[in-house]
Amino acid sequence: MSESINPRVSLFVTCLADLMRPSVAFASIRLLEQAGCIVDVPLQQTCCGQPGYNSGEYEATIPIARQTIELFEHAEYVVAPSGSCAGMICHHYPKLLDGEWRERALALAEKTFELTSFLVDVVKLESAPAVSTDLPPITYHDSCAGLREMGVKDQPRQLLKTLCDVEINEMQQSDVCCGFGGTFCAKMPDISEKMVDDKLRNAGNSGATLLTGGDLGCLLNIAGRARRQGLELEVRHVAEILSGDLYSPAIGEGD
Amino acid sequence: MNDDSRSRIMSKVRGSCAGNEAAVIDQAREALGSAPSAALPHTDTCIAFMTNVLRNQGTLDVAPDRSAAVKMIAQYVYQHYRSHRLVAGNDPRLAAMPWRDGGVLPRFGELEAGEQIALSYAQWGVAETGATVFLSGKHNPSRNNFLPEHHVVLVDADSLLPDLETLWQRVNASMAQGDRPRGINCVAGPSSTGDIEGQIVYGAHGPRAWHVVLLGEVSAEQSDTARALHAGE
Amino acid sequence: MEQHSQHFKENAARALADASAVAQRDILALFTPLMREAAVSEFGDFAALRDHVKKMRQHTLDNLDYYLARFELEATNNGNRIHYAETAEDMNSIVLDICQQHGARKVAKGKSMVTEETGLNDFLQRGGMEVLETDLGEYIVQQAGETPSHIVGPALHKTQQQIREQFLENHDLGERDLESIGDLVGEARTVLRDHFLEADVGIIGSNALIAENGYSMLVTNEGNGDLCANLPSVLIICTTLDRVLPRAEDATAIQRLLVRSATGQPQTCYTSFYSGPRRAQDADGPLETHIVLLDGQRTDILASDYSEMLRCIRCGSCLNHCPIFAATGGHSYGWVYPGPMGSVLTPLLTSLEASEALPNACTSCGRCEEVCPSAIPLPDMLRDLRHEQSVQKITPASWRNGLRLHAWIATRPRLYQALTGIGISLMHRLGGKKGGFSKLPLASGWTSKRDFPAPQGETFMRQYRRRSQSNER
Numbered sequence: 025m026s027e028s029i030n031p032r033v034s035l036f037v038t039c040l041a042d043l044m045r046p047s048v049a050f051a052s053i054r055l056l057e058q059a060g061c062i063v064d065v066p067l068q069q070t071c072c073g074q075p076g077y078n079s080g081e082y083e084a085t086i087p088i089a090r091q092t093i094e095l096f097e098h099a100e101y102v103v104a105p106s107g108s109c110a111g112m113i114c115h116h117y118p119k120l121l122d123g124e125w126r127e128r129a130l131a132l133a134e135k136t137f138e139l140t141s142f143l144v145d146v147v148k149l150e151s152a153p154a155v156s157t158d159l160p161p162i163t164y165h166d167s168c169a170g171l172r173e174m175g176v177k178d179q180p181r182q183l184l185k186t187l188c189d190v191e192i193n194e195m196q197q198s199d200v201c202c203g204f205g206g207t208f209c210a211k212m213p214d215i216s217e218k219m220v221d222d223k224l225r226n227a228g229n230s231g232a233t234l235l236t237g238g239d240l241g242c243l244l245n246i247a248g249r250a251r252r253q254g255l256e257l258e259v260r261h262v263a264e265i266l267s268g269d270l271y272s273p274a275i276g277e278g279d
Numbered sequence: 280m281n282d283d284s285r286s287r288i289m290s291k292v293r294g295s296c297a298g299n300e301a302a303v304i305d306q307a308r309e310a311l312g313s314a315p316s317a318a319l320p321h322t323d324t325c326i327a328f329m330t331n332v333l334r335n336q337g338t339l340d341v342a343p344d345r346s347a348a349v350k351m352i353a354q355y356v357y358q359h360y361r362s363h364r365l366v367a368g369n370d371p372r373l374a375a376m377p378w379r380d381g382g383v384l385p386r387f388g389e390l391e392a393g394e395q396i397a398l399s400y401a402q403w404g405v406a407e408t409g410a411t412v413f414l415s416g417k418h419n420p421s422r423n424n425f426l427p428e429h430h431v432v433l434v435d436a437d438s439l440l441p442d443l444e445t446l447w448q449r450v451n452a453s454m455a456q457g458d459r460p461r462g463i464n465c466v467a468g469p470s471s472t473g474d475i476e477g478q479i480v481y482g483a484h485g486p487r488a489w490h491v492v493l494l495g496e497v498s499a500e501q502s503d504t505a506r507a508l509h510a511g512e
Numbered sequence: 513m514e515q516h517s518q519h520f521k522e523n524a525a526r527a528l529a530d531a532s533a534v535a536q537r538d539i540l541a542l543f544t545p546l547m548r549e550a551a552v553s554e555f556g557d558f559a560a561l562r563d564h565v566k567k568m569r570q571h572t573l574d575n576l577d578y579y580l581a582r583f584e585l586e587a588t589n590n591g592n593r594i595h596y597a598e599t600a601e602d603m604n605s606i607v608l609d610i611c612q613q614h615g616a617r618k619v620a621k622g623k624s625m626v627t628e629e630t631g632l633n634d635f636l637q638r639g640g641m642e643v644l645e646t647d648l649g650e651y652i653v654q655q656a657g658e659t660p661s662h663i664v665g666p667a668l669h670k671t672q673q674q675i676r677e678q679f680l681e682n683h684d685l686g687e688r689d690l691e692s693i694g695d696l697v698g699e700a701r702t703v704l705r706d707h708f709l710e711a712d713v714g715i716i717g718s719n720a721l722i723a724e725n726g727y728s729m730l731v732t733n734e735g736n737g738d739l740c741a742n743l744p745s746v747l748i749i750c751t752t753l754d755r756v757l758p759r760a761e762d763a764t765a766i767q768r769l770l771v772r773s774a775t776g777q778p779q780t781c782y783t784s785f786y787s788g789p790r791r792a793q794d795a796d797g798p799l800e801t802h803i804v805l806l807d808g809q810r811t812d813i814l815a816s817d818y819s820e821m822l823r824c825i826r827c828g829s830c831l832n833h834c835p836i837f838a839a840t841g842g843h844s845y846g847w848v849y850p851g852p853m854g855s856v857l858t859p860l861l862t863s864l865e866a867s868e869a870l871p872n873a874c875t876s877c878g879r880c881e882e883v884c885p886s887a888i889p890l891p892d893m894l895r896d897l898r899h900e901q902s903v904q905k906i907t908p909a910s911w912r913n914g915l916r917l918h919a920w921i922a923t924r925p926r927l928y929q930a931l932t933g934i935g936i937s938l939m940h941r942l943g944g945k946k947g948g949f950s951k952l953p954l955a956s957g958w959t960s961k962r963d964f965p966a967p968q969g970e971t972f973m974r975q976y977r978r979r980s981q982s983n984e985r
Contacts (some may be wrong), residue, residue, distance in 0.1 A: 041972060042973055043932055043936050043967055046968055046975055047968060049972045067976075071928075073919065075915055076918060076919045079911065080900070080907070081902055088919055088922050091925075119892070168875070169878070172882055199879075200877075203835070203875065206876075208872070209957065210955070210958050211957060212872065213958075213961045214524060214525045215836055217961040218534070220962065248948060248963045249963075251947065252950070252963050272968070276963060278944070278947035
């Protein structure tokens with residue numbers, strides 16, 4: 025860090041990390057602190073509103089968007105361990121809102137980042153305390169919103185390289201959707217199944233036994249399908265790997 | 280024309296438009312500028328054209344003069360059909376070729392069903408697309424570009440244009456002087472299809488082969504560079 | 513065309529059950545994006561081209577009255593007869609009338625999705641015409657009594673073997689092998705050659721109508737469209753009024769985008785511009801040319817929030833990049849236009865009810881918008897259509913209520929955290945040991961295909977509050 029003042033980051037936990045995998049949020053805090061940030065977690069946060077928004081329930085989503093804006097707009101930076109939640113705040117709140125609220129949404133969008141892109145592009149985290157580098161062969165799934173809305177592509181790979189000394193076993197079509205799509209996977213299970221099976225096949229063909237990514241929605245979908253199929257594929261969020269948290273059960277693994 | 284349909288449609292269209300003055304619209308359009316053209320394989324227009332002809336699965340001969348061109352065409356025709364027959368449009372430039380030098384006797388006019396080879400004189404060649412351009416008219420029946428098995432094309436080296444914008448400048452200039460040609464055909468390769476399992480096959484409905492004879496001062500170095508650029512793919 | 517979009521899910525399930533067809537679609541889904549990518553990267557500044565065309569197309573639509581009137585004037589001066597068709601039925605009748613006026617019997621047709629939309633072939637055949645599609649893919653599909661599965665490659669769902677059997681059965685040409693794809697193409701060439709030469713009327717579509725000079729642009733690889741445009745004595749161009757562009761150079765810009773986006777070629781074999789009928793001095797060409805401009809809801813779309821959809825140039829790139837299209841194939845969508853562009857157009861051109869599933873056949877992955885040459889915000893439009901479905905109560909009430917309840921609770925943080933705190937701890941106690949659930953109430957859509965991973969333990973918020981409190985003490 026060149027500046028002497030430490031950046032202050034408000035963590036947008038995301039509902040999936042809050043409910044399903046708190047270790048992702050704790051790992052995010054550790055990484056941000058390693059990068060010299062002062063992290064706070066606004067306690068009134070819930071969900072960014074994607075489930076309703078993506079299903080076209082705009083009117084119901086507007087109060088959620090306003091609540092999130094009010095809670096986070098005074099932060100210096102807002103960071104979320106999810107490309108799709110960050111994308112919701114950055115790209116969709118301004119579409120959803122009008123007038124003064126839209127201006128406030130745009131202002132919040134300016135300072136909101138996905139975790140790995142914040143660590144690489146903004147605070148330039150280049151070293152970390154020694155963590156276990158004894159990682160199995162690992163592959164990376166590019167979550168759609170992170171990739172296409174937030175420009176997350178090289179950042180997680182670069183962090184895995186510099187912090188963990190790991191090269192990714194790139195899978196074919198790593199940038200193709202895993203079939204999650206929020207409510208899509210429940211509305212159209214047959215098509216979603218085909219898509220997640222393609223993802224698992226490509227992951228398997230890469231030689232990796234650990235799949236990681238930056239969005240819990242995708243990872244829950246992939247891990248859930250891998251378990252159903254009885255596949256030996258470990259699934260973890262990239263923040264967990266980067267912060268050296270490899271000992272708790274992987275997603276969908278028993279205690 | 281059903282005037283009622285027309286007026287109803289036009290009125291709906293007008294309802295969605297701003298109704299600006301022509302001058303305002305023209306100005307807004309001009310402000311948008313022009314589109315970028317494709318990167319050329321070489322800065323030399325002639326080399327770029329030849330490279331793209333080859334990339335378009337065309338075959339290419341370079342003839343320094345008309346006598347050489349006739350001999351090359353004769354050789355091409357003989358090689359494929361063991362004959363000296365071909366059909367050429369009523370283009371005075373084609374009529375004036377020294378056909379005897381190559382022992383070729385063209386029939387001038389429109390290609391009839393069953394005739395295999397047509398020769399056309401292209402108005403221009405475009406480096407950006409590697410296309411040869413034909414304006415239909417008295418001298419240039421369009422069917423000769425599409426019906427033969429083999430399409431042999433003569434194009435002058437000094438009629439090569441860098442890109443499609445330049446092509447339209449020339450077309451517009453020629454239109455300003457006279458009638459608009461019925462058809463402007465840009466031909467960039469033998470006819471092809473990928474409709475069965477995505478596999479490319481040549482000779483769909485149009486010509487199976489497209490042979491370009493570039494007529495004029497083209498150095499061996501230029502040809503070699505084009506062939507090397509093509510082979511380097 | 514008859515619509516089956518309401519059965520999208522059943523159609524998709526059937527499509528997914530055919531393993532060899534799935535494998536064939538997988539191959540196309542893998543290589544078509546690679547072809548496009550190669551062509552785009554060789555172009556140079558493709559982003560600038562895309563941006564320019566997007567703006568030019570939008571400018572044209574914003575002033576469509578001006579450009580349409582100009583096109584009409586120029587095309588009429590070129591000797592064309594212009595016809596306006598408000599509906600599909602109007603277009604069909606206009607075309608049949610022209611054919612009948614000329615005592616036509618044989619029609620040679622180039623590829624045109626607009627005429628698929630209007631069901632022109634059936635209409636002309638009922639009117640006594642012999643109509644033959646001449647684009648190879650369209651010919652195969654027509655002969656098989658099917659519909660196109662892809663707007664650029666209509667027969668890409670069929671295998672070489674299926675086409676071979678179809679040709680052996682339908683073409684009375686005696687003993688032959690037809691072992692290669694080249695043989696099949698050659699046979700279609702032979703069969704269709706006579707038809708081109710005998711046809712009384714040629715019908716083609718148009719990739720662009722140029723306002724400044726009244727020309728119509730035709731972009732093809734096979735040369736069939738040009739044979740249709742040049743050989744028969746009557747030519748009918750069937751298209752829609754949103755194809756108009758200001759200048760020839762704008763059509764050229766579209767050409768650059770279209771071909772790279774569609775097939776990954778730098779250009780097609782043939783790009784032609786036709787102005788009208790044969791001139792007095794001309795050696796050949798049709799004696800009479802007609803341009804039929806269909807509205808078919810385009811003016812409604814122009815007036816709606818979906819007007820950007822009219823920038824679509826029908827390249828098929830969004831189909832090639834859509835993982836749902838790859839999974840289900842084009843026929844599952846149940847109408848003319850499949851994939852992302854189809855899921856937007858079908859509800860707009862037919863009805864939101866009949867197309868209920870289509871806007872939902874999307875994960876908002878954004879790949880379509882990323883490659884769309886006209887930068888149409890397809891995922892946003894599909895979401896907006898889902899919004900309209902909800903407003904019009906086409907969405908099932910259980911979905912609407914469930915999502916609204918979720919939103920209601922999410923705006924009450926204390927209630928939200930209390931409920932999730934209890935629920936998540938319970939779920940962890942029930943499923944934590946095993947790691948997941950194979951069945952869960954209210955989540956059957958999820959658990960029908962995958963386990964539901966168990967929550968790790970307590971919610972983050974509970975753990976974090978406890979830690980903060982103990983730190984403060």
